[in-house]
Every structure is written in C-alpha cells, then in structure tokens.
C-alpha cells in the first residue's frame with residue numbers, strides 16, 4: 001500500500017465538514033488534556049509489539065485463541081500496573097483498558113480476566129464487610145488471585161430465587177457447606193470459570209438453623225493457587241464462616257441470621273454491570289458507524305443520475321437513513337449512560353448511609369436502559385454491516401464480531417424481556433400512584449401532566465416530540481394497567497393477568513425508556529450548545545433532532561393511537577427527517593473523525609482513517625493461511641479422485 005496516501009473522497013469530505021472534529025473529540029473526552037491522556041494511554045498499549053497482531057486471530061484454533069488471550073491479558077495487566085505506579089490510571093481507566101473499546105481491540109476474542117474486574121472485585125466491594133474488603137481486594141487488585149462471578153446455573157439464569165446451589169451453615173465447625181447436587185445446579189456460563197479463575201463469588205441459597213434465607217454471595221476457592229489444579233467439585237465443599245460476604249445479610253457464628261435492610265442489595269453487582277453496559281453498547285455502536293460511514297464515503301456504485309459518474313453510496317438517501325440515525329443513537333446512549341452513571345453513584349452513596357428510597361427507581365431505569373441500549377446498539381451495528389454490502393459480511397470488517405459482542409449484551413446481565421418487565425412493574429405502581437394522587441418519582445413525573453392532556457398542536461421542535469413520546473408512553477402504561485385490572489376484575493388471578501398482559505407491559509416499558517432517552521439527550525445538548533462553537537452546536541442539535549424525529553416516526557402507529565396528531569403532521573415530520581439527513585450529510589465523516597477512534601481499535605479495512613479500503617482489504621485476505629499455497633492438499637486428497645472417477 002502506498003505510504004501516506006489519503007483517499008481523495010475522504011479528503012473532500014474533511015474539507016466539507018462545517019466544524020473542527022477536534023472540538024468534538026475534546027468535548028467527548030472532557031477536554032483537550034483528557035484527549036491527550038487517552039491518546040497516550042492508547043499508544044502505550046497499541047504500540048507494544050507483544051500486543052499488536054501479527055496475524056488475525058480468526059485463523060487460530062479455539063485453544064490457541066484462549067492461550068493467546070490469556071497471554072495478552074497478562075501483558076495488559078502488567079502495563080496497567082505500570083500506569084498505576086506512575087499515577088496515570090485509576091479504576092475508570094482500568095475499565096477502559098480492559099473492558100472498553102481499547103480492551104476489545106487488544107483482546108478481540110474476549111478477556112479471560114474481564115469478569116475478575118467487572119464483577120468479582122465490584123461484588124467484594126459492594127457486598128463485603130470492611131474486613132472482607134481489606135482481606136480480598138488488594139489480593140484481587142494485584143492479581144494474586146483471579147476471580148469470577150458464578151451465579152447462573154445450567155437450570156436457572158433469570159430466576160435467581162430458583163438457584164439450586166446451597167450453602168448450609170455448620171455452627172460446630174463455623175463453616176458453610178456448599179453443594180450443587182444436581183446437573184441443573186451446576187454453575188454454567190461464568191466468564192473465566194473453566195480455566196482462568198482460581199476463586200469465584202458463588203451465589204447460593206443460604207441455609208442456617210434449618211431455614212432457607214434466600215440467595216447470598218460466598219467466596220469459594222476453585223483451584224489451587226500454586227498448581228492451578230481444580231479443587232474437589234461442588235459436593236459438600238467447606239468454606240470458612242467469613243467467606244460469606246456479609247455487608248448486607250449476615251450469619252452470626254451461632255447460626256442466627258441477621259437480615260439485610262433490603263434483600264435486593266444482594267443484586268447490587270447486577271445493577272452496576274447494567275449501568276456499565278449502557279456506555280459499552282454506545283461505544284461499540286460508534287465504532288461500527290465509523291466503519292460504515294467512512295466506507296460509504298469511499299465506495300462508489302450505481303447511479304443517481306445516468307449522466308453523472310457513479311456516486312459515493314453515502315449520497316443515497318436510503319444509505320443516510322441507515323447510518324445517520326446510528327450516529328445520533330450513539331450520542332443518545334452516551335448521554336443517557338452518563339446520566340445513569342451519575343445516578344448510580346449518587347444512589348450508591350445514599351445506600352452506604354442506609355437510605356434505600358431511590359433504589360427502586362435506579363433499578364427500574366437501569367433495567368430498561370440496559371435493555372434498550374443493548375438492543376438498539378445491536379440492531380444499529382447490524383444495520384451498519386448491511387450498509388457495507390458484501391464487504392461488511394467479511395470477518396475482517398470487524399462488523400460481525402462487534403455485532404456478536406453486543407448481541408450477547410441483550411442476554412447477559414438480565415435477559416432484555418425480563419428486565420423490561422421489571423421496569424413495567426415499577427411503571428404499573430407509578431400509574432396507580434398517579435391515579436391515587438400519590439407523589440411520583442422524577443423519572444415518571446410526566447405521567448401526571450400527560451394524564452391531563454391528550455396532546456398539543458404539532459410544532460417543529462424536539463420538546464413537542466418529547467411530549468408526544470411521553471404521551472405514547474403514558475398511553476401504553478395506562479392501557480396495560482387497565483387491561484390487567486380488567487382481567488383481575490373478571491376473576492383472573494393477578495399473576496396470570498400479569499402474564500396475559502405482558503406483551504403490552506414490555507411495550508410500555510420500552511416506550512417509557514425511549515421517552516426518557518430523548519429527553520435526557522435533548523437536555524444534555526441544550527446544556528452543551530452554549531459552551532461550544534456555533535458550528536459544532538448546530539451539528540449536535542441536528543443529530544439530536546434526527547434521533548427524536550426518527551424515533552417518533554418509527555412509532556407512527558402509537559403516535560396515531562395515543563395523540564391527536566394529523567396525517568399532515570406526519571408528512572411534516574417526514575420532511576423534517578429528510579431535511580436533517582441532508583443537513584448532516586456534509587458533516588458525517590467529520591462526526592466520525594471526531595470520535596477519534598485509533599485505526600488499531602477500528603481494526604477494519606473498511607473504516608481506517610486514510611480510506612484505502614481496497615488496498616487494505618486485499619492486504620487483509622492475503623494473511624489467510626489458505627492463501628499461502630496455490631493448491632490446497634484437499635484438492636489432491638478429495639477433489640481430484642472425485643473428478644477422476646467421473647471421467
């Protein structure tokens with residue numbers, strides 16, 4: 001590939017952009033200094049020859065992939081320690097390096113230490129007493145031990161009250177006896193459990209004095225610290241009394257049980273990971289949309305006008321309609337995720353001082369935001385893949401693997417439907433409170449005002465869209481609530497009525513979440529615009545408007561059902577959508593440049609900064625071991641005899 005050549009189309013795109021992409025980069029990083037720190041950090045890892053790929057891991061066996069990942073995870077860990085020693089990395093950077101887009105670029109096939117950092121350490125911090133934290137955290141932090149989070153069993157992942165593993169307290173020896181007596185009680189899925197971890201937080205049903213007290217977390221050693229040989233399996237395994245994490249519920253040495261202020265505090269790590277997922281989903285989406293946008297600016301095909309040369313595929317309005325909403329969705333999830341992270345930190349510090357009031361609202365928001373961000377990012381990444389035609393299907397485009405990582409988010413840490421039903425539970429209570437004139441928490445305040453009006457007159461503004469989406473959400477909440485209560489009045493018991501209404505409950509929950517995202521995104525942009533250049537402010541506002549208009553148009557049926565919108569209003573909305581696509585078009589490449597994702601993290605010939613798509617694609621396929629020899633052995637072994645036999 002010729003060095004230092006820049007694709008001509010991308011050059012032109014960059015000249016057309018109305019704002020300076022660097023300004024967007026600084027905004028997203030939190031300032032120029034932070035951008036510089038991030039870039040230095042990325043360079044520190046990506047320039048390390050031991051971490052850079054000599055050949056794509058696609059061509060390795062499963063075993064080799066695992067060994068390769070462990071090797072790299074260890075190098076990364078040592079490098080993070082070096083940064084920490086220099087005061088250049090804290091917990092947040094740890095997450096970025098090991099779990100964020102940098103981590104996923106270095107450890108393309110998964111991080112064997114991921115669960116150690118994302119769940120094992122946070123569980124000890126959130127559920128262990130001060131003494132237990134003192135005992136375990138530094139060991140875990142320094143990687144003297146490697147942990148995982150073993151909750152899910154072969155028979156149960158969602159319904160954790162149904163877990164079968166038991167931990168029975170024996171006061172005579174001051175030990176817990178752990179047992180997984182059936183095939184369905186075997187721990188199944190925990191990341192790193194098979195070969196990497198030597199300790200786990202095991203979630204088990206606590207029995208003491210013959211009474212079951214529900215699920216609780218226990219630290220269990222899985223492998224010998226020296227030989228790494230597995231400890232005897234989960235049949236009557238004894239662990240010391242103080243290996244039960246006892247910050248919340250406790251067993252005293254005599255076996256008496258002291259209840260937690262809320263049994264749901266045991267579920268705290270899951271809330272933490274759900275909050276983290278919102279940001280991670282957004283970041284994976286921005287990587288995919290960077291790839292697809294740059295590729296679409298470089299790729300020419302077909303005609304808009306027969307007399308003109310083949311256009312960049314980015315000039316097809318349908319292509320813009322595939323990609324620009326994904327650009328906007330990134331920002332929407334980014335700002336909603338930041339909002340949720342702040343709420344999580346505030347509520348967590350309230351919990352520390354015994355205040356539990358805001359936990360249900362946090363749980364309801366974390367559930368629906370995790371579900372919607374995972375689903376929308378996965379769908380958005382798939383749209384980006386489709387937008388790259390055949391080349392998007394290639395593994396080296398990085399789009400299939402990115403989709404694979406994000407679609408897993410739909411399932412893990414609470415399956416999406418299940419989480420949306422948790423939010424629905426909260427919304428049903430909120431609606432009842434609304435009917436009873438009881439106070440409402442901030443995120444459902446809108447139910448009161450929407451209840452009083454069926455809809456305002458259309459005006460071309462995001463606040464009108466927010467009000468419309470709140471009307472849809474309130475309408476769906478009211479409908480589900482009414483249908484469920486009608487069933488109950490007809491004699492259906494409340495559990496069956498819930499199940500029979502669950503399609504509407506899930507839809508209500510999604511609508512509530514979408515209204516929340518649009519409002520949070522709009523409020524964030526309103527706050528930012530006065531502090532940035534007029535050009536960037538305009539670009540950010542257009543993206544926010546696009547997210548709002550596009551989301552509303554995707555719900556036309558609901559809009560017609562729950563508001564007094566007219567068909568003329570819908571035509572106006574469609575025109576507005578098309579105007580926004582046209583307005584965003586000149587800035588599309590500038591926006592993804594503003595994301596400032598290093599080429600090594602993009603890891604796709606379709607999406608590199610220089611736009612040398614075809615040269616990079618060719619170089620990539622040349623790496624396949626299959627292409628090393630002109631004739632593969634299978635020809636002589638199988639094809640040739642077959643061809644001969646036909647002669």
Ligand SMILES: CCCCCCCCCC/C=C\CCCC(=O)SCCNC(=O)CCNC(=O)[C@H](O)C(C)(C)COP(=O)(O)OP(=O)(O)OC[C@H]1O[C@@H](n2cnc3c(N)ncnc32)[C@H](O)[C@@H]1OP(=O)(O)O
Pocket residue numbers: 094095096098099100111113114115117118149151152157158159160161191264265267268270271273359360363412413414415418422425426
């Ligand atoms: C630093 C380095 C980073 C490296 C990163 C590497 C990348 C790694 C990526 C991570 C990869 C994988 C991670 C995935 C790990 C996992 O998946 S771990 C397993 C997660 N499992 C789940 O999430 C299970 C889902 N199920 C549940 O959460 C619960 O069982 C469920 C809520 C569905 C039901 O629980 P029940 O006890 O049956 O509750 P209900 O009866 O329905 O409700 C009772 C009330 O409790 C309230 N509730 C429920 N959950 C919570 C909570 N978390 N917090 C607060 N309150 C909660 C619920 O609202 C009810 O309240 P009410 O009675 O209505 O007032």
Ligand SMILES: Cc1cc2nc3c(=O)[nH]c(=O)nc-3n(C[C@H](O)[C@H](O)[C@H](O)COP(=O)(O)OP(=O)(O)OC[C@H]3O[C@@H](n4cnc5c(N)ncnc54)[C@H](O)[C@@H]3O)c2cc1C
Pocket residue numbers: 115149150151152155156157158159188189190191408411412413414415416417418421
């Ligand atoms: C990549 C990956 C990594 C994971 N890592 C870990 C880990 O490190 N540690 C760990 O403990 N676990 C881990 N898990 C397990 C994960 O948390 C569970 O798979 C997840 O919580 C879903 O539970 P399940 O598999 O039992 O699904 P199920 O609950 O069996 O879901 C199957 C279907 O049933 C439906 N369903 C179930 N219950 C209800 C309900 N109440 N109402 C309506 N529909 C319902 C669901 O919507 C879904 O459509 C991981 C899973 C994956 C995929």
